Amino acid sequence: MNAYDRQRIATLAQSQGADQAHSLPAEVYANGLFTVLDRTEVLQRSWQLVGHQSQIPTTGDWVVHEVAEQPIIVVNTGAGIQALHNVCRHRAGPLATTSGHGKTLRCRYHGWNYHLDGRLKSAPEMHTTAGFSVADHRLPKIKTAIWQGLIFVALKDDVPPLNEVTAGIDQILAPIDLTTMPFNRRDEFIIDCNWKVYVENYLEGYHLPHVHPGLNQLLDYKSYQTQLSRWHSHQFSPLEQSEGIYGAGQAHYFFIYPNTMLNVLPNRLQTNQVLPLSHNRCRVLFDYCYAEVPDLASLIAQDQQFSDQVQAEDIGICEAVQKGLNSGSYASGPLCMKREAGLHHFQELLRAAYRQLMEAA
Template sequence: MNNAQLQAIESIIKSQSEGEILTLPASVYQSDWFDVIDKTAVLHKSWQLVAHLSQLQHQGDYVVHEVADQPVIVVNTGDEIKAFHNVCRHRAGPLAFENGNAKTLMCKYHGWNYHLDGRLKSAPEMHTTQGFNVCDHRLPEIKTAQWQGLIFVSFDEVIPSINEVMSGIAENIQPIDLSQMKFYRRDEFILDCNWKVYVENYLEGYHLPHVHPGLSRLLDYKSYQTELSQWHSYQYSPLDQSDSFYGQGQAHYYFVYPNTMLNILPNRLQTNQVLPLINNQTKVIFDYYYPNIADIEQLIAQDQSFSDEVQDEDIMICEAVQKGLNSGSYDRGIICQKREKGLQHFQQLIRRAYASVLDKT
């Protein structure tokens, strides 16, 4: 790390002691160098959502995913759910390009073939290669955890447990049980903005009346609340039942640091994952889940078209904000303490992650 980089991090951390009502500076949403720190100090040191048990019900079912430059494959081995780097030990080929079911995991490059538990089973035409022994090779495993049917991985052994990160959520959403939901559909969006711009936009309801007129009619803005926990924040609002096609209940919007959202409405779970790509682009993944109940089709159709409308509005504002951050006319702003508590909480955790980088230099 060079001096300019050290000074940049020091000034970001110092801004905390000057009063947390100031936002992070524009530079953290721009530089390639912060991308590396975001991936290694934030995303690789946290639980990353990769699948739901409903996608891995049978032996041999597998799901592929990519988190901050790490290709991952999650497998039902018949005994348990395991996750591996989706990277063959021969010359780094992929075991799978898309989700599926198989008796073994065969590399797509030259056909090395792995048992579902990651041990190498066979490797074509390798028997005459000196020093090669099938038993010496296996896919490297990645730490996994399950919570309410959702499967997470971590690339770091030393992070808080998933139950600590999710503390209080299962109790609060009762009688909803997310493990009873079934995966229905995935949508992916590529945005021209830094991943933190999208996360921060999610973390405040301040923009609702201006950006989302339709959503504002569904939710009661005056009753919109944000509560903070150590590793997550919670936004909620009663549904206006005269308008709501979701039925009776409450909208629960959980943000789980650093990049996962759980949007829970009666009879519906939508997870969002916010993933940085190169060149300051962001991939946002929406996975939809619904329970196995009668007459759900109409709710699904309405839910998805309504979500698309809200997402289009969010994409437009996030990409405009990124242009503002890039303009050179703006560095830091003041956070609205009544409406942007969740954003402030996220920025505190980001500052702490950046400080951990300094500690290691």
Template sequence: MHDSASEWLAPQPIERAWTLPARCYVDPEFAALERAAVFGASWQLVAHAAQVRGAGDHAVGEAGGVPILVVRGADRVLRALHNVCRHRAGPLAVCDGRGARALVCRYHGWTYALDGALRGAPDMDGAALETDAIRLPAARVAEWQGLVFVAAGAAPPFEDLVAGIDAHIGAHRFADYAFDRRVVYEVACNWKVYVDNFLEGYHLRRVHPGLARALDARRYRTDVAAWHVLQSSPLDAAQGPYGAAGADDEALYWWLWPNTMLNALPGRLQTNRVIPLDAQRCRVEFDYYYAQGTDPRTASKDREFADQVQAEDGAICEAVQRGLASGSYDSGPLNPTQEAGVFRFHELLRAAYRARLGG
């Protein structure tokens, strides 16, 4: 047990690793701490590259609490501008769009070039305005494998976040996949319960008997990197909802610190973001992409099965949240092999907490 005030905050050896204390999943104080220490200092997935291919194409998003507008400039450079007007904080865009010539604030019409420089402020003649000095602040942006990420605050270099992943992606061409649809779930659990659950295959057989049959569970593996975790499993050719799998076909499940998940099957990518709503609730956003020419029936069967897996995960996560909030439990030991991904996540969380709490 970890009863001394800060012992649980120290780095742990994996053989003796315990989960984070229950209060980290229940207490609004930790939710507030994570807003700055985790979400305010990490890379957030905001768009697919196909949304911002041409000059003026733009997508709205958020990183670390800052509204963001990802926009491709006339110079073809992709930028992540704060979607917050310098006049009185109005929004430049309220939805995704294509081919804008300029960014016009929805409130009083101040107009910015696609690179964020102020171009005009209607009827401001009486004000001493240094138009040249005014521009929308920019955040770091990275385009990778067809996905657009934006950095909030002191996020690590993007290359570190995804180091080594390209080598595993193999024949997948995520950048060429087409968006199919978004599905959003609200789950009555802390966002970390959802990530913990994603990060281990230990629960497969109990919670997802259907999915367990589709995978070759004996060859399920977890590879832990500095800022991401890959779980992978060959598909079982004989059975399951994924049809006749080839000998090399695999299910690949990446988690990227702190809240992005990518699920890849042959010809399919699901991106998944989990967003805290409050200490004990989160929203999960799934975006489905398929290779061009995918049979709509294959896609619809795939979505049906994914809905089922998601319902199974949602139900167990909500039950775990009730357990964590019950006062009956504080912390428990992790399985060093099958929960190595959870361990990595908790180590990164402990490091983020230590930076704020000391210890």
């Protein structure tokens, strides 16, 4: 990074008080420099959701994932759930390209075979190579933690403990226990916007009456609130229609910095992971998990239809916003702190991550 870039980042990374809060400048969403910074300073230095433990219930089950351009395999080893780099020590082949099950992990390129915990077990014909020993090779482990049945990984060691990041959510959720809502299915969306545009759209209910007429009928906009914690924020609203799809109760929208969302409605958890692909494209994963309830099929069908509608509305507005950010006609604008406190909170955490880089340099 040159001195000019360094100065620009140091300026935009200064903390902003709520009384003068402006959005981050357009270049943060439109310049590839920030794609690199977000990968190394934000996504690799934070807890990343990879799935639900119900996806790998028995010894030898695995799922594959990709976080911050790192291929990962998450394995039920029999002694717990462990994430490993999905990169063979021979010539970087994959151990798996889809979820699966086996007694060992066998590389798909030349067949090196690993124990479930990542130790190399055997390697075809390698006894012909002088000095080779299976004991010298293993798939590196990745820091793994489970909370409320959700599996998280952290690529770097200098992350706060996961229970510190999620502190307070259990108490808000109780008596809801997310471990009792097993994984049902995953939907994937490729969206033409910077990952932070999608996250920020999630973090404010300000757009609700304008973008989501259907969702606005379900939620009580006047009672819609946002509470901030150190590493997460919580938006919530009572459900207005007790006879609706979800019945009576609360809608909880938890955002866990930097790119995980937990949308909790009665008997249903939907997680969102927002994964950058480039400065103006991201991949969003929706995992649906449901409690065992009578007429589950009907809940799933109605939930899918409703969620698809809301997501289509969000995709439309996010892609239009990205065009606005790319246009050169916009630099930054004032925030509505009554409705955009969660967005400001996210931007302050980003500014802190960018500052940390400047201080370390």
